[in-house]
Amino acid sequence: MAQMTIAEALRQAIREEMRRDPRVICIGEDIGIEGGWGGAFTVTLGLAEEFGHDRILDTPIAELGLVGVAVGAAIGGLRPIADVQYGDFLFLAMDQLVNQAAKMAYMSAGTIKVPMVMRVPVGATRRGAQHAQSLEAFIVHVPGLKVVAPSTAYDAKGLLKSAIRDDNPVVVFEHKLLYGSKGPRSVEGAVSAVGDVPDEEYLVPIGQGIIRRKGKDVTLVGKLLTVYRALGAAERLAAEGIEAEVIDPRTLVPLDKELILESVRKTGRLVIVEEDNLTGGWAADIAAIVADEGLDWLDAPIKRVSAPDTPPPFAPVMEQFYVPSEQRVIEAVRSLF
Amino acid sequence: MPEMDVPLLDMYRTMLTIRRFEEECNYLFMQGRIPSTLHLYIGQEAVATGVCAHLGQKDYVLSTHRPHGHAIAKGVSLQSIMAELFAKKTGCCQGKGGSMHVGDMRVGALPAIAIVGANIPIAAGLALAAKQLGTGQVTVAFFGDGAANTGAFHEGINMAAIWGVPVVYICENNLYGASTPFSKVFRVKNVADRAAAYGIPGVVVDGMDVEAVYQAAGEAIARARQGMGPTLVECKTYRFVGHSRSDPRNYRSKEEENYWQQQDPIPRLAKRLKDMGLSTDEKLALLDEEIHGKIEEAVAYAEASPSPEPTDALEHVFYEGGRA
Numbered sequence: 001m002a003q004m005t006i007a008e009a010l011r012q013a014i015r016e017e018m019r020r021d022p023r024v025i026c027i028g029e030d031i032g033i034e035g036g037w038g039g040a041f042t043v044t045l046g047l048a049e050e051f052g053h054d055r056i057l058d059t060p061i062a063e064l065g066l067v068g069v070a071v072g073a074a075i076g077g078l079r080p081i082a083d084v085q086y087g088d089f090l091f092l093a094m095d096q097l098v099n100q101a102a103k104m105a106y107m108s109a110g111t112i113k114v115p116m117v118m119r120v121p122v123g124a125t126r127r128g129a130q131h132a133q134s135l136e137a138f139i140v141h142v143p144g145l146k147v148v149a150p151s152t153a154y155d156a157k158g159l160l161k162s163a164i165r166d167d168n169p170v171v172v173f174e175h176k177l178l179y180g181s182k183g184p185r186s187v188e189g190a191v192s193a194v195g196d197v198p199d200e201e202y203l204v205p206i207g208q209g210i211i212r213r214k215g216k217d218v219t220l221v222g223k224l225l226t227v228y229r230a231l232g233a234a235e236r237l238a239a240e241g242i243e244a245e246v247i248d249p250r251t252l253v254p255l256d257k258e259l260i261l262e263s264v265r266k267t268g269r270l271v272i273v274e275e276d277n278l279t280g281g282w283a284a285d286i287a288a289i290v291a292d293e294g295l296d297w298l299d300a301p302i303k304r305v306s307a308p309d310t311p312p313p314f315a316p317v318m319e320q321f322y323v324p325s326e327q328r329v330i331e332a333v334r335s336l337f
Numbered sequence: 338m339p340e341m342d343v344p345l346l347d348m349y350r351t352m353l354t355i356r357r358f359e360e361e362c363n364y365l366f367m368q369g370r371i372p373s374t375l376h377l378y379i380g381q382e383a384v385a386t387g388v389c390a391h392l393g394q395k396d397y398v399l400s401t402h403r404p405h406g407h408a409i410a411k412g413v414s415l416q417s418i419m420a421e422l423f424a425k426k427t428g429c430c431q432g433k434g435g436s437m438h439v440g441d442m443r444v445g446a447l448p449a450i451a452i453v454g455a456n457i458p459i460a461a462g463l464a465l466a467a468k469q470l471g472t473g474q475v476t477v478a479f480f481g482d483g484a485a486n487t488g489a490f491h492e493g494i495n496m497a498a499i500w501g502v503p504v505v506y507i508c509e510n511n512l513y514g515a516s517t518p519f520s521k522v523f524r525v526k527n528v529a530d531r532a533a534a535y536g537i538p539g540v541v542v543d544g545m546d547v548e549a550v551y552q553a554a555g556e557a558i559a560r561a562r563q564g565m566g567p568t569l570v571e572c573k574t575y576r577f578v579g580h581s582r583s584d585p586r587n588y589r590s591k592e593e594e595n596y597w598q599q600q601d602p603i604p605r606l607a608k609r610l611k612d613m614g615l616s617t618d619e620k621l622a623l624l625d626e627e628i629h630g631k632i633e634e635a636v637a638y639a640e641a642s643p644s645p646e647p648t649d650a651l652e653h654v655f656y657e658g659g660r661a
Contacts, residue, residue, distance in 0.1 A: 023470070025469070054469060055469075057465075057500075059496060060492070060495060060496065060499070062491075062492035062495070062496070064458065064488055064489055064492055065458045065461075065488075065489065065491075065492025065493050065495070065496050066458075066492075066496070067458075068455065068457070068458025068459050068461070068462060068489060068492070068493060069458050069459075069461050069462035069465060069493070069496055070462060071458075071459050071462055072458065072459035072460060072461060072462020072463040072464070072465070072466070072476075073462035073463070073465050073466045073469075074462070074466075075447070075459070075462070075463060075466075076397070076462060076463040076464075076465070076466025076467060076470075076474075076476075077466045077470050077472075078465070078466045078469060078470070080462075095452055095455055095489075096455065096458065096459075099452050099455065100450065100452070100455055100459060104447075104448065105653055105654070105655060105656040106433055106653050106654055107430055107433055107434045107438045107448040108430060108433075108434070108440070108442060108447075108448045108653075109430050109431035109432075109433050109434075109653055110652065110653035110656060110657060111441075111442050111443075112442055112447070112448065112656070113656035114656070115656075143654050144654050144655065146655070167656045167658070168655045168656050
């Protein structure tokens with residue numbers, strides 16, 4: 001057992017899979033440059049020394065091109081892990097991800113596979129509107145993409161390994177405040193997601209959520225950073241006599257909706273917390289599922305705690321207002337009682 | 338290369354098959370018997386034919402929204418293409434593709450990619466895989482002049498060039514991106530001139546002359562196979578028909594169309610075959626009949642085939658291992 005940050009856990013997942021399977025390669029900007037950073041958040045740091053520059057393949061700054069190359073490489077028999085530095089840049093590559101990667105299996109009637117991983121850092125971290133967005137709602141909307149969103153080091157390693165072995169395109173959302181990146185690439189305001197990672201081989205299966213905290217009075221669903229906001233709120237609510245159950249779906253597609261429904265059945269109350277704009281968000285979809293399949297169990301309206309419908313602002317005071325806080329979660333829960 | 342090595346008769350057969358297939362599609366569409374939209378390849382047959390004559394089944398071809406010619410030249414069966422156009426379960430994409438996505442990976446033809454330019458970086462990726470896995474495969478991406486102005490063209494060819502991967506980029510410059518003339522959206526005279534920007538060879542070839550295409554493509558594919566990296570080959574060509582089925586072609590002059598009709602690659606090769614003593618009018622007429630028969634068979638097969646079930650729409654969203 002070792003204590004690891006999420007960045008370290010992701011790196012170890014990549015290292016193990018690249019040792020296990022020579023078809024696994026990394027492709028992205030600044031991922032293997034000597035004297036560079038190992039990607040924007042150090043995840044690939046040092047890997048080029050072990051695996052060489054053919055397998056830790058640095059690209060030009062060209063997201064459409066590099067994601068397209070990953071799609072082709074995957075069809076051609078490699079298992080590429082592509083990296084776009086900041087999720088916001090994925091918009092440049094949406095054709096390749098949405099029209100190509102996600103549709104190849106379908107258009108070919110199940111004869112072509114695209115076993116690629118798309119690593120996507122998200123979250124507001126004092127970088128302004130174009131390096132801060134949460135893209136989960138855009139991506140979960142696309143049939144043909146699997147989507148995972150690990151919030152702990154254990155899950156980051158286990159889910160990334162599962163994603164690499166999956167025969168479909170898998171988008172891995174990583175939150176910038178959870179990486180625990182060290183040195184000059186560390187991020188101010190980061191949450192420590194350092195956790196135990198077993199020394200022995202393990203996988204976290206795609207499609208299984210987890211209960212992070214047991215409770216009987218209200219269900220809180222969060223993902224990535226908002227899992228921690230929900231857990232923090234739950235501790236404070238406990239002091240008021242409200243026991244919140246906190247669910248981390250870990251995989252967004254395919255969603256472990258039974259875990260959420262079972263919890264709501266028990267608690268009768270649901271608050272969904274996500275760092276994304278309210279309108280058309282992932283939280284809206286969770287709310288719709290529960291309204292559709294669990295309305296009879298609800299004792300109160302479903303609440304969403306999201307970012308407002310604005311671009312992410314820069315000034316720290318505005319950014320703090322924008323991202324869901326523990327306090328907003330607590331207020332949402334209180335309003336249900 | 339010595340002239341006798343050039344498979345002229347095979348290429349004539351392929352070109353004529355494409356021509357007759359497309360004419361049949363046009364007829365079937367006019368009759369309302371196939372639901373698909375159509376982007377016909379009539380006029381451009383020498384390009385797909387001259388290039389694919391060099392490729393084996395394991396080599397990859399990436400096509401466009403105008404893909405029937407590439408699919409036929411790469412060896413996708415006429416029956417499965419026709420059945421796809423008829424939206425049948427027996428189609429090469431089981432009805433999930435349609436005209437703009439025909440392909441069959443068993444013969445190295447990816448489902449055609451109907452987003453202009455998008456196949457260019459994917460081709461670089463396929464070639465990267467072939468290089469890293471040491472398979473010896475060559476990848477060919479066909480695209481039109483319109484694609485040469487996309488960002489995907491720049492990004493994809495640049496990456497193919499810097500990594501020296503075994504890919505050949507075939508630009509079919511038919512002078513119009515839909516209705517927009519080449520001269521309105523390019524300051525360069527040739528798309529191939531842009532190859533210099535990526536440090537790779539750029540070649541301009543008469544796309545109405547299958548022998549010229551064969552020669553140029555052969556050199557480019559040989560370079561790729563020898564590990565010398567990508568080549569951009571521009572084939573000057575012309576589609577004799579509209580962009581799609583709903584195009585009266587009011588943006589082109591009759592004079593221009595007549596000029597290009599005179600360049601028709603099929604009569605041109607027929608004349609060569611006869612001049613060289615490789616065929617006769619009678620033999621070519623028999624071949625035409627034979628091809629016509631095969632297309633009739635493909636239509637009969639397609640019409641007799643079952644439609645997919647409505648709920649088949651729910652299958653193949655994710656890859657589940659192998660062909661159903």
